[in-house]
Amino acid sequence: MDRTKFSEILDKTIIPGDVPDAQLNQAMRPIKQALLELKPNKLYRYRSVNPNNIDALKSDSVYTVTADRFNDPYDSLIQYDIDSIEEIIMATANADFMAALRDLIKTNSLPSEIPNLFPNGEFDQAFNNLLKTDLANKKEVTQRLTSMADNIIAFIRLIMPVAVQQIRNSVTYACFSEKVDSITMWSHYADYHKGFALGYDNQNLSFDALNKVSCGLFPVTYDDIRYNANSFIAWAIYNIRGIKMIQPDLLANIKAGLKKSTDWSYENEWRLICTVPIEERAKPDATPITICPNEIYYGIRISKEDKVLLHEIALDKKMSEYEMSIDNASSNYRMIIKPAAF
Numbered sequence: 147m148d149r150t151k152f153s154e155i156l157d158k159t160i161i162p163g164d165v166p167d168a169q170l171n172q173a174m175r176p177i178k179q180a181l182l183e184l185k186p187n188k189l190y191r192y193r194s195v196n197p198n199n200i201d202a203l204k205s206d207s208v209y210t211v212t213a214d215r216f217n218d219p220y221d222s223l224i225q226y227d228i229d230s231i232e233e234i235i236m237a238t239a240n241a242d243f244m245a246a247l248r249d250l251i252k253t254n255s256l257p258s259e260i261p262n263l264f265p266n267g268e269f270d271q272a273f274n275n276l277l278k279t280d281l282a283n284k285k286e287v288t289q290r291l292t293s294m295a296d297n298i299i300a301f302i303r304l305i306m307p308v309a310v311q312q313i314r315n316s317v318t319y320a321c322f323s324e325k326v327d328s329i330t331m332w333s334h335y336a337d338y339h340k341g342f343a344l345g346y347d348n349q350n351l352s353f354d355a356l357n358k359v360s361c362g363l364f365p366v367t368y369d370d371i372r373y374n375a376n377s378f379i380a381w382a383i384y385n386i387r388g389i390k391m392i393q394p395d396l397l398a399n400i401k402a403g404l405k406k407s408t409d410w411s412y413e414n415e416w417r418l419i420c421t422v423p424i425e426e427r428a429k430p431d432a433t434p435i436t437i438c439p440n441e442i443y444y445g446i447r448i449s450k451e452d453k454v455l456l457h458e459i460a461l462d463k464k465m466s467e468y469e470m471s472i473d474n475a476s477s478n479y480r481m482i483i484k485p486a487a488f
Contacts, residue, residue: 147183153367155180156401163393170396184365189322189351189416191344191439192335195452203344203459207434210318210361210420213403214311215431217334218410222314222403224375228306231376232299239295241284248281302383309382313375316399317421318433322346322363324414326443327481331413332470336445339470342456345441361420361435366404368411373402444469444486457488 161173191208193199202209213222237243249255281287323331332339351363378398384391395401400419420433427433442460444453444467460467467486 147180149184149365149367152177152180152184152365153369153404156364156397156404159397160394161396163396165396181364185348185351185363186324186416187348188441189324189346190326190443191320191322191346192331192341193344194335194337194341195448195456199341200455200459202434203439203456205434206436206438206463208320208418208437210320210418210433210435212315212318212431214314216319218406220372220407222319222399223372224310224313224378224402225372226306226310226374226376226379228302231302231380235295235298236292239288239291241281241287241291244279244287244291245281305383306379309379313378313382313399313402315424315431317403317419318427318431319403319420320418320435321413322416322418324416327470327483328412328414329479329481332445332481339445339447340449340452341445342448342452343443343445344439345443345466346437346439347441350438350440360422361418362400363416363418364400364404366406366410366413366415366417368406368408370408371405373405375402378402438463439465441466441468442486443467443483446470446472446481453486454488457486 155176159173159177161170165173193203201207216222238247279287325331326343326345332341332343335341336343375398377394381391381393399421403417403419406415418435418437420435422433424430442456442465444456446469448456457467459465468483469486471482471484473480473482
């Protein structure tokens with residue numbers, strides 16, 4: 147099992163919002179099995195030394211946050227084609243299409259999945275209105291439909307940024323890496339090697355413990371193709387308008403959060419994804435999750451004061467302590483891990 151294979155399994159798994167619990171567990175089984183095969187024995191989290199991170203370490207808290215707080219503007223940003231959506235709306239805004247649609251519904255030729263997406267009878271109401279519509283005057287009907295389509299498109303353009311932001315903030319993330327000896331990661335996420343890294347073993351990152359707080363741990367997949375979310379966007383827009391439509395895929399926001407550009411592949415990232423609703427979070431953009439680290443690694447440039455401060459916390463928590471170093475005699479750029487000295 148590798149990340150690419152896992153991504154294929156995840157992408158093929160579509161779980162509608164109204165799926166019964168028994169079927170949900172069955173649908174998730176291939177994903178859970180793939181995660182068990184792929185999950186490393188240990189993961190690491192790079193940190194800078196500041197009051198928030200010190201408090202989080204003391205309380206064994208990992209803060210999952212919304213993606214807009216990350217350094218990558220593309221992070222968890224879904225891909226959608228508003229021009230294609232408009233083309234579809236305009237192409238269907240005519241009397242001929244309405245007549246063909248009415249015939250499909252009358253003869254039960256329309257896929258049942260379409261009306262089933264609307265649990266509150268909105269589809270039946272729309273169909274009844276369609277039955278009452280006189281389509282004989284095609285020109286007049288098409289003009290009315292075109293005018294309606296123009297209004298719909300204007301509304302979509304207005305509401306689209308809101309829908310995208312709601313989707314993006316529907317889950318929170320915390321980032322881990324499979325590597326603790328990445329020069330780049332220490333530079334980007336541990337204050338230019340002046341910070342520290344925390345190590346978490348499999349026991350502390352068990353799925354059973356995380357699932358109790360609506361969280362899951364997943365590998366990021368690196369690709370040059372972004373996650374397409376046209377159907378997810380349509381669902382969000384319907385809900386913003388007050389039309390309760392069944393979510394097309396419960397995994398959509400997770401899928402979006404696990405796609406990153408190949409430029410970031412050096413991170414070997416895993417993500418803790420928390421699906422706690424906004425109204426139940428500690429803060430709108432953050433949720434603390436209790437996970438105990440069992441190792442701490444000190445950066446090459448960490449100050450003596452910061453190292454002593456962290457050492458006292460590590461002793462209290464009985465954490466194994468290590469420090470990063472450079473082998474000046476080595477011809478390569480590999481970092482060396484040593485037992486911490488004080």
